[in-house]
Amino acid sequence: MTAGSGPRVAVVGGGIIGLAIAAELLDRGADVTVHDPSPEGSDGAWHVAAGMLAPGGESAFEYPYLTRLLEASGELWPSFAGRLGDVGYDEAGTLSVALTADDVADCAREWKHQKLARLSGSQLREREPALSPRVRAGAFAPSEIQVDPRKVVGALRHVLKGRIIARQISDLSEIESDVTVVAAGCGTATLTGLPIRPVKGQVLRLRGEPGLLRHVIHGAADGRHVYLVPRADGEVVVGATQEERADRQITAGGVHDLLRAALDLVPGLAEHEITEWTVGHRPGSPDNAPLLGHLDDRTVVAAGHHRNGILLAPITARLIADLVLTGSADPLLEAFAPGRFG
Numbered sequence: 119m120t121a122g123s124g125p126r127v128a129v130v131g132g133g134i135i136g137l138a139i140a141a142e143l144l145d146r147g148a149d150v151t152v153h154d155p156s157p158e159g160s161d162g163a164w165h166v167a168a169g170m171l172a173p174g175g176e177s178a179f180e181y182p183y184l185t186r187l188l189e190a191s192g193e194l195w196p197s198f199a200g201r202l203g204d205v206g207y208d209e210a211g212t213l214s215v216a217l218t219a220d221d222v223a224d225c226a227r228e229w230k231h232q233k234l235a236r237l238s239g240s241q242l243r244e245r246e247p248a249l250s251p252r253v254r255a256g257a258f259a260p261s262e263i264q265v266d267p268r269k270v271v272g273a274l275r276h277v278l279k280g281r282i283i284a285r286q287i288s289d290l291s292e293i294e295s296d297v298t299v300v301a302a303g304c305g306t307a308t309l310t311g312l313p314i315r316p317v318k319g320q321v322l323r324l325r326g327e328p329g330l331l332r333h334v335i336h337g338a339a340d341g342r343h344v345y346l347v348p349r350a351d352g353e354v355v356v357g358a359t360q361e362e363r364a365d366r367q368i369t370a371g372g373v374h375d376l377l378r379a380a381l382d383l384v385p386g387l388a389e390h391e392i393t394e395w396t397v398g399h400r401p402g403s404p405d406n407a408p409l410l411g412h413l414d415d416r417t418v419v420a421a422g423h424h425r426n427g428i429l430l431a432p433i434t435a436r437l438i439a440d441l442v443l444t445g446s447a448d449p450l451l452e453a454f455a456p457g458r459f460g
């Protein structure tokens with residue numbers, strides 16, 4: 119089959135999930151069109167996301183099927199990134215660090231769960247000299263790496279050039295296609311009635327001389343949790359709050375907690391410029407795992423990726439393209455049926 123001669127597939131939502139699915143479908147011969155109100159814009163959680171690819175970390179105590187999906191997607195990332203070009207894919211890994219004795223006790227559960235060897239403060243500073251002398255203990259998680267979601271979306275938009283239409287869908291019956299894939303993040307709830315809720319996250323972006331940090335730092339400082347994601351160009355993403363709210367306000371408390379924890383762990387960040395403060399909404403489901411599969415004969419859903427949508431983009435694209443093009447569902451999808459909440 120040549121690209122574009124297969125079934126007519128409409129993808130609703132041009133965020134990272136919709137674009138990854140559309141690119142995979144295009145590559146496999148479908149005649150695909152993406153509908154999004156701002157094809158060149160920055161709506162969507164992907165624009166705010168830090169881009170940590172952490173199959174073990176964030177999900178450690180969650181739904182076991184989710185861990186399997188996260189790991190399967192992590193395995194696809196090297197080839198997915200390789201096909202897209204420079205998307206900031208960086209395998210330096212993560213240092214999970216703890217400031218106080220209480221923070222160590224809190225983090226130790228996760229280090230144990232992930233079978234990570236504990237490192238002393240001085241061992242951590244050998245790897246990352248900018249860490250505060252007050253950091254007590256930590257662990258190195260080599261499989262928790264990073265990518266730049268803005269570069270990923272830019273590269274996917276390029277692959278899909280001419281196939282992304284500026285259009286907000288208000289009713290799925292407006293669309294003419296053989297199959298429609300709804301991948302509209304938080305917008306999926308209104309379109310389908312499925313239980314997807316916005317989970318607010320505030321994020322700061324700082325900028326300074328490149329090279330202050332080499333690894334992603336995931337830390338606890340006096341009970342405040344923060345991650346610091348350093349990009350090669352000197353940007354450091356500082357995130358994120360997690361709030362069960364739909365508003366877009368940047369709050370004094372949110373910014374204070376992020377900066378306080380960031381500077382407690384890496385005092386050298388005090389000299390960095392604050393270049394952005396942004397808010398995004400993670401599309402959460404009742405069990406915080408995605409909804410992937412048929413809604414009816416000609417409608418498929420891929421939404422509700424919550425905190426892991428960047429990590430889950432490659433596996434979602436592959437499984438949904440298989441479903442659309444062959445009609446058969448991979449066994450991995452069973453646990454994520456959109457109708458599982460009754």
Ligand SMILES: Cc1cc2nc3c(=O)[nH]c(=O)nc-3n(C[C@H](O)[C@H](O)[C@H](O)COP(=O)(O)OP(=O)(O)OC[C@H]3O[C@@H](n4cnc5c(N)ncnc54)[C@H](O)[C@@H]3O)c2cc1C
Binds near residue numbers: 136169358401
């Ligand atoms: C603060 C924060 C930090 C995060 N950090 C990470 C991280 O480090 N690692 C990770 O893996 N994940 C992370 N995430 C999660 C990740 O960003 C999301 O899971 C992911 O972006 C979901 O992708 P999506 O395409 O489903 O939704 P989105 O990225 O939100 O995109 C949805 C798209 O659908 C469009 N749309 C909505 N309604 C309609 C409609 N009616 N018609 C047409 N189009 C519509 C929107 O315009 C938007 O373009 C983070 C999220 C936040 C908020």
